[in-house]
Amino acid sequence: METEIAQHADASFQVGDMAVHPAHGVGEVTGIEKRDLGGSVNLFYVLRIIDTGLKVMIPLRATAHVGLRRIMSRKEADKVLGVLQAQEIAVDVQPWNRRFRAYTEMLKSGSPYEIAKVLRDMSRLKFDKDLSFGERRLLDQAKSLLVKELALAKQVHPGAMEGEISQILST
Numbered sequence: 613m614e615t616e617i618a619q620h621a622d623a624s625f626q627v628g629d630m631a632v633h634p635a636h637g638v639g640e641v642t643g644i645e646k647r648d649l650g651g652s653v654n655l656f657y658v659l660r661i662i663d664t665g666l667k668v669m670i671p672l673r674a675t676a677h678v679g680l681r682r683i684m685s686r687k688e689a690d691k692v693l694g695v696l697q698a699q700e701i702a703v704d705v706q707p708w709n710r711r712f713r714a715y716t717e718m719l720k721s722g723s724p725y726e727i728a729k730v731l732r733d734m735s736r737l738k739f740d741k742d743l744s745f746g747e748r749r750l751l752d753q754a755k756s757l758l759v760k761e762l763a764l765a766k767q768v769h770p771g772a773m774e775g776e777i778s779q780i781l782s783t
């Protein structure tokens with residue numbers, strides 16, 4: 613599953629394309645700029661993150677290393693929604709700090725499947741107890757990273773996708 617999405621990581625982008633930055637979420641490629649850094653001229657994608665308006669520059673030759681990839685397909689989106697419905701728990705390490713570290717690494721991976729596992733597990737934990745500040749941050753980050761991309765992949769409004777995700781997680 614994850615290799616299907618990883619294939620898209622090294623694809624080239626054009627101005628106007630939508631892309632996913634693993635740390636920032638969905639953005640639009642607004643330009644390709646030349647920059648002189650330390651005497652060498654490099655080309656950079658300029659990505660405007662949809663949720664925050666943040667401008668991120670990614671060297672063209674480092675897109676695979678950074679993890680910049682195309683929006684997932686509708687089929688992949690259905691698989692990600694399936695991960696949210698799965699009954700298993702991704703991290704069952706006991707001390708909370710190790711569990712937190714494992715979930716943080718899953719978010720950093722940029723894989724929508726891993727992010728969906730974090731969202732699923734934190735949502736379940738929320739039913740059992742009040743989440744700590746760090747756990748709430750993980751939950752919010754996972755949700756914000758997934759909702760916009762899933763909405764684009766399934767061609768629905770982000771609010772509708774958020775409702776669908778909430779419905780899945782409440783069952």
